[in-house]
Amino acid sequence: MTEAAALLSPTVGWILLALFSVLWIGLGFYWGKRNKSFEDHALAGRNIGLALGAATAAASWITSNTTMVAPQFALQLGVWGMLAYTTASIGLLLFAPMAGRIRALMPAGYTSGDFFRLRYGRTAWGIFLIFTLFYSLTWLVSMAMAGGILLNALSGISYVWGMTVILAVCILYTMRGGLAAVIGTDFIQCLIIIIGIVVVGVAVLANVSVEDIHANISVERPALLDILFPAAIMAIFNNLLFGLGEVFHNNVWWSRAFAFREGVGGKAFALSGLIWFPIPIAAGFIALASGALNVPVPASDMTGPLVVATVLGEVGALAIFIIVFCALASSIDSLLAATSDLLTEDVYRRLFRPAASPATLKTVAQYVTLALGVLTWAICLPRIGTLATVLFFAGPLVGAMIWPIITGLYWRNANTAGAVGGMLLGAGVGLVCYFAIGWYVATLIATAVSMAWVLVCARLSKTRFDWAKLGESS
């Protein structure tokens, strides 16, 4: 993020921050009253319905990146860049049938780690834990850093205070309310984000016609309309596979598959994919309109806020502040909850205290949430800009997990050698390509190498997995 003049005064920023902080924490404490055991805390009693389910999946996937990087993608890579970003919705759409399968095979499951441990054994489980914890921590750090930087750019609130308040609020209500609080606040945050984006999109369209936008881009940025724009078309499948890897492996999504009421998971994830799909298109469209609206863009990552503030004035600046705050909170809370549950279930319970009571596990999960939040805060404090970009290294790691997961869920002949080799080979080759060629091929190559290894191992495999073993996860 490049420094630019703040769109709101710090006083207005602090008032908004205080109002929403009180709202989220109050709701978190209220919804947390019903939690008695670890199952209540981690999986909201496994009784989430369709409306809440679809909203929480969509809101968790609408990160600050969706609202801020989607316009950047559109301005850098044009129409293909905008569409490349929307492919992340396919992760949710394809996870819909997987969620039903997961719920059916593992009715008492808690985490995605349970799947790896029961399906492929401890070696694969260990590799999965390293990969997913690296991804989750870097995602959490990038979100918290983005929070501090964005609040600073939008309102002049200092980076440290903005980042600290956002993290503290999310830690408090996630600790107290668990997944129920996360899902409840996600529902409200999802509504605010969608209404905000629609209002902003309509306001932009009221100020400039699509014909004017097209004419402006044709003259000033012609390559953005080029159907054979090399960098843009290369980004499409790399982005798509990164998104699939993120959703398929991470406990944010698996915990929801376990938490949704029976029969709800498939519909909820499909609906959330459809809800999410137009968000980056609207955000990207705003960026493409910047030229026709005569909004000079000093840096690509400030395109969205600048266009909105120009079109809607102070109301627009208020809207973008609220949208960004909701987008950040809805992702940070989900990641805190899912990662702390993973550490509690897969590390504390499985490795150290197999006989821990449900009440003890709930308390441990709360302290793990706090510790994870404090660790994230400490990493973010020095504001080392390059840290946020570490998230992109995770592309090959998550891409390499796609094939072990899908074949493990659907094929009896998928085996441990395929899963372990697929993850290690795919991630290794992908990381080499990341540095040797570029970010735009890393996830794609990692997924392709992992796929080839997993398919060969499955073809040669003589083992036939007994699905009943996945039901032993309680």
Added chain:
Amino acid sequence: MSDAGNAQVAWRADGPVRLVIAAAEAEERTLYSGAAQSFFISGLEDGDYRLRLYGEAGQASEPLVLTVRHQSLTRALLLVSLGALVFLAIATVILRGARDD
């Protein structure tokens, strides 16, 4: 040098400036006028471009040459084909569901 047709241009100036761009043999076109200290250019096609700043009094800076050479289209299409193949295989496994259950 840019391989994606975009670049971030930054400068230091005491007052408002006008940033112009010109492709080879073409006339200058104004990209930005104002007091900002940077501008993001994107969507440029292959070519050499001259960027120049003008101050309030009309004084001009030395031109900055920006060369745009987009990445190989052949490589891009090969990667798109590989990506499509991998994606279709993933979607097939999921949508086909469990086999030999």
